Amino acid sequence: MAPPSTRRLGYSRKAQYSLFAVYVLAIAGALLAALLLMLSVIDPRGYNALKTAGDEVTAPISRFLNSVRQTTNDLGENTSAYFDAASKNAALKKQVEASRNLLNEAAALKIENDRLRALLGLLRSDEDGGGLTGGVIARLITSSSTSSRNIAVASRGSNAGIAAGQAVRGPEGLIGRVLSTGPTTSRILLVTDADNVVPVMRAKDGVPAFATGLANGELEIRPINLGINPFKVGDIIVTSGNGGLYAPNIPVGRVSEVMRGGAKARPLAEPARTPYIVTLPVYRPSAVSALENGGDEPGSKADTNTEAEAGSNAQARE
Amino acid sequence: MKQPSLSPSRRSASAYQSRLNRTGSPFRMRAVPIASVLFASMLPSLLPVISTQPLLPPLGLMMFLSWRLMRPGIWPIWVGLPFGLFDDIFSGQPMGSAALIWSLSMLALEIIDSRAIWRDHMQDWLLAAILIILALLAGLFFVSLAHNSAGAEILIPQAVLSILLFPLIMRLCARLDGWRLAT
Numbered sequence: 001m002a003p004p005s006t007r008r009l010g011y012s013r014k015a016q017y018s019l020f021a022v023y024v025l026a027i028a029g030a031l032l033a034a035l036l037l038m039l040s041v042i043d044p045r046g047y048n049a050l051k052t053a054g055d056e057v058t059a060p061i062s063r064f065l066n067s068v069r070q071t072t073n074d075l076g077e078n079t080s081a082y083f084d085a086a087s088k089n090a091a092l093k094k095q096v097e098a099s100r101n102l103l104n105e106a107a108a109l110k111i112e113n114d115r116l117r118a119l120l121g122l123l124r125s126d127e128d129g130g131g132l133t134g135g136v137i138a139r140l141i142t143s144s145s146t147s148s149r150n151i152a153v154a155s156r157g158s159n160a161g162i163a164a165g166q167a168v169r170g171p172e173g174l175i176g177r178v179l180s181t182g183p184t185t186s187r188i189l190l191v192t193d194a195d196n197v198v199p200v201m202r203a204k205d206g207v208p209a210f211a212t213g214l215a216n217g218e219l220e221i222r223p224i225n226l227g228i229n230p231f232k233v234g235d236i237i238v239t240s241g242n243g244g245l246y247a248p249n250i251p252v253g254r255v256s257e258v259m260r261g262g263a264k265a266r267p268l269a270e271p272a273r274t275p276y277i278v279t280l281p282v283y284r285p286s287a288v289s290a291l292e293n294g295g296d297e298p299g300s301k302a303d304t305n306t307e308a309e310a311g312s313n314a315q316a317r318e
Numbered sequence: 319m320k321q322p323s324l325s326p327s328r329r330s331a332s333a334y335q336s337r338l339n340r341t342g343s344p345f346r347m348r349a350v351p352i353a354s355v356l357f358a359s360m361l362p363s364l365l366p367v368i369s370t371q372p373l374l375p376p377l378g379l380m381m382f383l384s385w386r387l388m389r390p391g392i393w394p395i396w397v398g399l400p401f402g403l404f405d406d407i408f409s410g411q412p413m414g415s416a417a418l419i420w421s422l423s424m425l426a427l428e429i430i431d432s433r434a435i436w437r438d439h440m441q442d443w444l445l446a447a448i449l450i451i452l453a454l455l456a457g458l459f460f461v462s463l464a465h466n467s468a469g470a471e472i473l474i475p476q477a478v479l480s481i482l483l484f485p486l487i488m489r490l491c492a493r494l495d496g497w498r499l500a501t
Binding site: 022023030040041047053055143146152267 | 367369406410413417467
């Protein structure tokens, strides 16, 4: 069968020209889009204001839906907790015993670790990552779940004192860092984003490494000392404080699989199950501003490079 | 003076008067497809889903493709640009990514339409599946231009979910179409 002839416009010049004009417009539209894309590749921060405005518009509804979700979650958990309360109680008692022993061990290790770090001249007297000084408590209300980027939206923004670049943690560990803020919302780059590079170390002995997101919910841990791969399944990874953005000793993940030249880790904090998050002030603002004098976005390739350099410099100083 | 009461037949006619010979609202006819695509673009950022991998299907793109496949000629060809820009605001992709992808898929569908001999539901589904996969890959590629990015295998769950969900979106579109054209 021949192709349909509906597109043949006959001899009407007007119809021919108007069809041609529509095609020209469509192709011009595609070119304009390509240009916009190029601009946003060159300057990823350029459209943050627009995106933040979009978040502000959708935030009231997602806030409401999020509270509904959490209420129903609680309801389900409470109901199931009622049914297996006795067996759970026994199991928990056993677990408490076991963790008490581990806690004692950990306390001893911490003392030993502090002593060793003091010997190395690495001890920082100001604080450690557990503190909440200057932090803002918020909720995660939604995320970019259709894109390969891992950006979550938190329920509070610059009105509450959140600023771009701050680290974000939940009760279990590091969640990510603030990318940009609006008046009542802020966009958070999760640790699992492939663009988020966190200077970390093994909690046990301080082996320095970098954690990068794999965008599938896992982290890749790469030791700075290439050649040897010290990681074992079960190792706890915490932030090292290098680079000045994240405070040290925030738990990041647990090694789940050892690979060639590194390891895979599961993040300790699950953003989907974390009811509240806390933003922490930038650990060493002077170090960060010195690194950022190029004015790069804390989510662009340039920045991760500078962070990597900072890490290796710190390593070199050791 | 008292108005003479209507005869029974007249009365029943007047009861149906408001339902006969009506014209549909032109506003509704135009607004429903546009509003449904915009809403579908916004929906993932309204839902309280906090995922650490791409999981939700690109609902805006799927709604856009369903309307285009079901009603060719409903929109001019350049419409991918404004719809795509709106989607970019909410999707977390670099600005311009969806605008380019949607514009190109509009052009591609136009070319396919001018070549195709017949169309049926399975063919529409196949076309949409190919376009969705290409769109997801292109989206990942555009992210990787601006940022560090992961391998394409992370898109598999999302792509499968989107392709399986597409007939449902088309059904929804058909329902909306019936409602918007109803008089």
